[in-house]
Amino acid sequence: MQDKDLPDIVDLVREMGAFRHEDRHRSADQDHNRATHTDASGRKREFEEDGEPQTGPLSGLPAQPDTASALPQHLEDLAARARTYVEAASSPNTRRAYAADWAHFTSWCRRQSVAPLPPDPQVVGLYVTALAAGTADDVPGRPAPRAASAKPHAVSTIERRLSALAWNYAQRGLSLDRKDRHIATVMAGIRNRHAAPPRQKEALLPDDLIAMLETLDRGTLRGLRDRAMLLIGFAGALRRSEIVGLDCARDQTEDGLGWIEVLDGGMLVTLRGKTGWREVEIGRGSSDATCPVMALQTWLSLARIAHGPLFRRVTGQGRKVGSGRLNDQEVARLVKRAALAAGVRGDLPEGRRANLFAGHSLRAGLASSADVEERHVQKQLGHASAEMTRKYQRRRDRFRINLTKAAGL
Structure with missing residues (x-):
């Protein structure tokens, strides 16, 4: 006692x-x-x-x-x-x-x-x-500010x-x-x-992402890095902190959130996220131009990165790669910049378009476009419930089930 x-x-x-x-x-x-x-x-x-x-x-x-x-x-x-x-x-x-x-x-x-x-x-x-x-x-x-x-x-x-x-x-x-x-x-x-309805970021669908990739310069290290971040963030449905928190292998840095393993069928990402440790499978793409595994390998090879953080700052007019980890805010800026440059949602005024896109646009894009059973999408996003996953599916299944007609009208 x-x-x-x-x-x-x-x-x-x-x-x-x-x-x-x-x-x-x-x-x-x-x-x-x-x-x-x-x-x-x-x-x-x-x-x-x-x-x-x-x-x-x-x-x-x-x-x-x-x-x-x-x-x-x-x-x-x-x-x-x-x-x-x-x-x-x-x-x-x-x-x-x-x-x-x-x-x-x-x-x-x-x-x-x-x-x-x-x-x-x-x-x-x-x-x-x-x-x-x-x-x-x-x-x-002091005088209170005007109500307006x-x-x-x-x-x-x-x-x-x-x-x-x-x-x-x-x-x-x-x-x-x-x-x-x-x-x-x-x-x-x-x-x-x-209380008001939540303001969700716009989902970036595959056609949007491909158009965004075309705005990046493949002839520069910065362009190669940005391509890899966009493709891995989309295919893995990763949060921006998870993207920049990846290392080349296990136990390489103290601030890392996970690491990668390149296998024959694709890439296995081990992550420590909001819901604990989980594994994310990122398969190879149907072409080299849109393959996240190929994009990452190209970036690591030309940037000569074999240890430590995957994504780092590029300096010296794009010729020098730093040693420190990239800030997660850079992912949000990249998504916004590339989406605007690609003309995504060009039907809207410039001011409104600038507020539509952020890092979560990549996660929402995969959840909205992957034509597979919902449980697979839920596992990829690391959600504990299907209800949370459905919140990310911005355009999927909209009006697929028509209860009006089902009721006989």
């Missing part, structure tokens, strides 16, 4: 991480800018008055009792490893987004003269109300920020009750009043 006098291991790790972080990085100036608040249990909580989050896997945690300083030496390595696991629990993009959301919330609290700590459902309810009303960035005492210039946040953005607050509070050992009436009732009203 566990001794009730012993601290929970989670609390112990949190105390260790907070103590080491604060002890290593806190300066006299930072101490001067801190304010303390007392929660319901009578313990003092600290927060940065400027609302800027600190960096690190356990950043911004409130100071813990000095008992953490008595941590045995032989547990310090375990504490350091625990912090790396905490950091690995979420993706870098998620942590950056949550840190930015927390900074926005604490900045709003400072302007409204309310404390962000401890969590107060009424304060959070007022914050999400300000987001929905487009007044979250207003400064008290106010920009209410989308419901999806508000829900993400609410999730970010709950996550940040949890990292501080606190709990935000999202079912509290001050939050739940307000969010229900916001959804009823402001």
Whole structure:
């Protein structure tokens, strides 16, 4: 039976991480800018008055009792490893987004003269109300902007920020009750009043993709790289982070999300994605011009890449290949640029066309055009449910089943 006098291991790790972080990085100036608040249990909580989050896997945690300083030496390595696991629990993009959301919330609290700590459902309810009303960035005492210039946040953005607050509070050992009436009732009203259908990116079908490939210069390394990225992203239905996260082989980089194996029938991609590890089969194309395996092999051969990241930045007027991994934003820019150059959806004005395409256009394109059983498409996309896969099938099966005629009309 566990001794009730012993601290929970989670609390112990949190105390260790907070103590080491604060002890290593806190300066006299930072101490001067801190304010303390007392929660319901009578313990003092600290927060940065400027609302800027600190960096690190356990950043911004409130100071813990000095008992953490008595941590045995032989547990310090375990504490350091625990912090790396905490950091690995979420993706870098998620942590950056949550840190930015927390900074926005604490900045709003400072302007409204309310404390962000401890969590107060009424304060959070007022914050999400300000987001929905487009007044979250207003400064008290100054004239409010005109109603026409106010920009209410989308419901999806508000829900993400609410999730970010709950996550940040949890990292501080606190709990935000999202079912509290001050939050739940307000969010229900916001959804009823402001919810809108999701804006999905346009699916790029095979003819669109072939036209996009023709806009790329096969005589340059950049053109060869871009061809390989488009074809692999489409044929594998990969996310943009998965495309640039691939390595030439297993365990070659610390930041890699997977690796490739070229086989006789095609290419096997092993990925660590949102739903865990999965294997994606990318078969060879019907011609060399549209074969994703051939395109990748050509790029790797001429770029002289045999180890590390597959897709890298090309510099020196297209003659030099860097060693670092390409940013996933480059995939979205490539898709948008090539689609516009190929005249995809040329029936629409230029301004509207620019907002139609992004990295997900490749995933949606395969899901919408592959004429196979739905379960195969679901497996390729790595979805846990067929319902999610159908959301990616933008144009497939539309009006194939006519219930009007089936009913006798």
